Amino acid sequence: MRFKYINSPYFWFVLCLPLFTAAQENNQEGRLSGNFQTDIQYYNADSLIGAAEVPEKLLLNAFANFNYVKGPFSAGLRFESYQNALVGFDPRYNGNGIPYKYISYNNYGVEVTAGNFYEQFGSGMVLRSYEEKNLGIDNAIEGIRLKIKPVEGILIKALAGNQRLYFEKGVGIVRGVDADFSVNNIFERFKDKKTFVSFGGSFVSKYQQDKDPVYILPKNVGAMAGRLNISRGKINLYSEYAYKINDPCVVNNYIYKPGDALYISASYAQKGLGIMVAAKRIDNMDFRSDRSATANDLQINYMPALSKQHVYSFSSMYPYSTQTNGEMGIQSELTYNIKKNTILGGKYGTSVTVNFSKINSLYKEKINDTTEIQQKGTLGYSAPWNKMGKESYFQDVNISLSRKINKKLRAFVMYMNQLYNIDVIEDHPGEGTLNAQIGIVDLSYKFNDNNSLRTEWQYLATKKDRGDWAMFLAEYNLKSTWFVAMSDQYNLGNTDPNKRIHYLNVSAGITKNANRVAITYGKQREGVVCIGGVCRNVPATNGFLITVSSSF
Numbered sequence: 001m002r003f004k005y006i007n008s009p010y011f012w013f014v015l016c017l018p019l020f021t022a023a024q025e026n027n028q029e030g031r032l033s034g035n036f037q038t039d040i041q042y043y044n045a046d047s048l049i050g051a052a053e054v055p056e057k058l059l060l061n062a063f064a065n066f067n068y069v070k071g072p073f074s075a076g077l078r079f080e081s082y083q084n085a086l087v088g089f090d091p092r093y094n095g096n097g098i099p100y101k102y103i104s105y106n107n108y109g110v111e112v113t114a115g116n117f118y119e120q121f122g123s124g125m126v127l128r129s130y131e132e133k134n135l136g137i138d139n140a141i142e143g144i145r146l147k148i149k150p151v152e153g154i155l156i157k158a159l160a161g162n163q164r165l166y167f168e169k170g171v172g173i174v175r176g177v178d179a180d181f182s183v184n185n186i187f188e189r190f191k192d193k194k195t196f197v198s199f200g201g202s203f204v205s206k207y208q209q210d211k212d213p214v215y216i217l218p219k220n221v222g223a224m225a226g227r228l229n230i231s232r233g234k235i236n237l238y239s240e241y242a243y244k245i246n247d248p249c250v251v252n253n254y255i256y257k258p259g260d261a262l263y264i265s266a267s268y269a270q271k272g273l274g275i276m277v278a279a280k281r282i283d284n285m286d287f288r289s290d291r292s293a294t295a296n297d298l299q300i301n302y303m304p305a306l307s308k309q310h311v312y313s314f315s316s317m318y319p320y321s322t323q324t325n326g327e328m329g330i331q332s333e334l335t336y337n338i339k340k341n342t343i344l345g346g347k348y349g350t351s352v353t354v355n356f357s358k359i360n361s362l363y364k365e366k367i368n369d370t371t372e373i374q375q376k377g378t379l380g381y382s383a384p385w386n387k388m389g390k391e392s393y394f395q396d397v398n399i400s401l402s403r404k405i406n407k408k409l410r411a412f413v414m415y416m417n418q419l420y421n422i423d424v425i426e427d428h429p430g431e432g433t434l435n436a437q438i439g440i441v442d443l444s445y446k447f448n449d450n451n452s453l454r455t456e457w458q459y460l461a462t463k464k465d466r467g468d469w470a471m472f473l474a475e476y477n478l479k480s481t482w483f484v485a486m487s488d489q490y491n492l493g494n495t496d497p498n499k500r501i502h503y504l505n506v507s508a509g510i511t512k513n514a515n516r517v518a519i520t521y522g523k524q525r526e527g528v529v530c531i532g533g534v535c536r537n538v539p540a541t542n543g544f545l546i547t548v549s550s551s552f
Contacts, residue, residue, distance in 0.1 A: 030070035035551035038062035041086055046542035048501055049523055059086045061093075063133075065100075072107035076100075088538045089136045092166035099164055100140055111147040116140045119159060121178040121202035124302035125242035125261055126223040126287070129163070134529060135536050137296050140164045141174060153185025163289050163298050170298045172289030176204035195232040201225065206289045206300060215254055215377055221247045223259075223287055223301070239264045242285065242301075248377060249291035252284055252325055255380030259284035263304055274335040279328075280306050283362055283383050286324040296534060305533030306331045307357040307396055310416075313471060313489065314438050314460040318420040319530035320359065320394040328388045329359035348404035357396045361389030361424075392433065395419040412442040422465070426528070436462040450479045456487075467493020484508040489525060514551040519544065 039061045043054035060083045067076035078100040085093040102115035118140055121127040131138045143161015150156070157178045162169040180200040184190045190197075205222040225242035242261045248254040265278035280303070287301040303322045306329040310316040333355045338345035364381040398416035405411055416438045422431035441457040456473040473487035489503040505522030526540040 034066040036064040037549040040546045042544040044542040049540040051540045051542045075103045097167045109149040113145040122227045126204045126225045128302035153182035155180045170289045172206045172208040178202040199228045234270045236267045251286040256377045257379040261285045272337040276333045279330045281328045308355045314458045321535040322533035326362035331357040350403040353400045359394045361391040363387035363389045393421045408446045410444045414440040434464040452477045516549045518547045
C-alpha cells in the first residue's frame with residue numbers, strides 16, 4: 001500500500017516536532033522554504049501524427065516541496081500527485097503519495113540524514129542518486145546517510161537503503177562508502193601551492209536474494225572506483241576508474257563477466273580561449289539494485305555523457321543514449337573569442353565554438369565457457385583494452401558562432417553533421433545509421449529595455465527516418481514578465497505525403513517574482529528526450545498544456 005503510516009504527513013509532522021522544539025533552545029529563527037509545480041494537459045486524438053486517444057482527456061503531474069531549517073536541524077517532505085500521469089510517463093506513477101521525506105542533523109563536522117536523500121560519489125560511475133523530472137527519473141535512496149568531516153580536507157560518506165521505484169521501493173539493498181581527500185587542505189605545507197590535488201575512492205554494493213530457477217546468481221555485487229583531480233592555473237585534469245564484479249542481469253543477458261569503466265578529461269581555459277578533451281571506455285557497467293529491472297528503473301550508477309548536450313529542437317532530435325553494455329568514445333571542444341574591433345570579430349567580438357564527439361562499439365571476442373564456480377552461465381565475451389570496435393554508434397561534428405552585431409541585434413549560427421546508429425541507440429535492428437545535417441540561426445532583437453523579439457530558423461536534412469524537417473519560432477518578451485511565442489515544425493521530407501505535417505504550437509505566459517504561469521496549445525512530435533546521455537521516449541500528442549510553478 002502506498003499510504004502506510006510512514007507516508008502520512010501527520011506521521012512526519014509528529015516525528016519532526018521534537019526536533020523543531022529542541023532547536024528553539026538557540027536564538028536562530030527557523031526558515032521554511034519550498035516550491036510547487038503542476039503540469040496539466042488536455043489531449044486530443046490525432047491519427048495523422050499518431051497521438052492516441054486518452055480516456056481521461058485531462059492528465060496531471062504535480063509536486064510540492066517543503067523544507068524547514070532551524071539551527072543544525074532540518075526536515076522536509078515532497079508530496080506528489082499524478083492524476084493520471086502525463087502521456088510518456090510510466091503509469092506506475094499514477095496516484096498520490098509522499099515518496100520523499102527526511103530529517104537531518106548537521107553539527108561539529110557530522111551530518112546524519114534519516115529518510116530519503118540524493119547522493120553522488122565522484123562522477124557517479126558507481127553511485128548517483130538523483131531526480132530528473134523531465135525524464136521521469138527519481139531513484140532517491142530511502143535509508144540512512146552519514147557524512148563526517150574529521151579534519152579540513154577530508155570528507156567521508158556512508159549510506160544504506162533502498163531505491164525509489166515510483167511509489168514503491170526496490171527489492172535490493174544499496175550500501176556504500178566514499179572518501180574524498182584534498183591534499184592542499186590536509187597538509188599545511190601544500191596550502192599555498194599553485195597546484196591543487198584531490199583524490200577519492202568509493203565502494204558500493206547491492207544485496208538481492210537469488211530466486212532464479214535457472215541461474216545461480218550472486219546475492220552481493222560490489223563496485224569500486226578511484227578518482228584523481230589535478231589543477232594548476234589554467235589547466236585541469238580529471239580521471240576516474242570503476243570496476244564492478246560479475247553482475248548477471250537481464251540487461252547484459254545474464255553473463256558473469258566483470259565490468260569496468262574509465263573516464264578521463266583535460267581542460268585549458270584562459271581569457272578568450274577554452275580547450276576541452278575527454279575520453280571514456282565502458283564495458284558491462286549496467287548496475288541496478290534489481291537485476292530484472294530495465295529502462296531507467298533502479299539504476300545505481302551513471303556513466304558521464306561524452307557528447308554535446310544540445311538545446312535546440314533539431315540539434316537534439318537524435319540524441320545519444322549511453323550504452324552501458326559497452327562503448328568507447330572521445331570528445332573535444334575548442335572555444336575562441338575573436339577580439340572586438342577586428343575584421344572577423346566586428347565591433348563587439350565574435351565567439352566561435354567547434355565541438356567533435358565520436359562513440360564506437362567495443363571490440364568484443366566471443367567465448368564459450370561454463371564456469372565451475374557458478375556452475376551455470378558464461379563470461380560472454382572478452383574485450384581487449386587496446387582495440388576499438390568498428391561499429392560507429394554516434395558522431396557529432398558542429399561549429400557555432402555567436403556575435404553581437406549592434407546594440408540591439410545578436411546572432412547565433414550553428415552547423416552540425418551527425419551520424420546516429422538507429423539499430424543500437426533505439427534498438428531497431430535493420431534501420432541502419434542515419435546521417436543528418438542541421439543548420440540553425442537564432443536572432444535576438446532588443447527594441448528597448450522592455451521589449452525584445454527572438455526568432456529561430458532551423459533545418460534538418462536526412463535521407464532516412466522521416467526525412468527533412470524545417471522549423472520556425474518567434475518569441476516576444478515584454479518587460480521580462482510576459483511572453484508569447486509561436487513555432488512550427490514541418491516534416492517536408494516524409495516519404496508518405498499524408499504525413500508531411502505541420503507541428504504548430506502557440507504559447508503564452510507570465511512570470512512575476514517567483515511565480516510563473518504558461519499555457520501551450522499544439523502538436524508535439526514523437527521523439528526521444530535525453531539529458532546527460534539518459535533518455536526516454538516521448539509519444540506524439542495534441543492538446544493544451546498548462547504549467548504553474550511557484551517557490552517561497
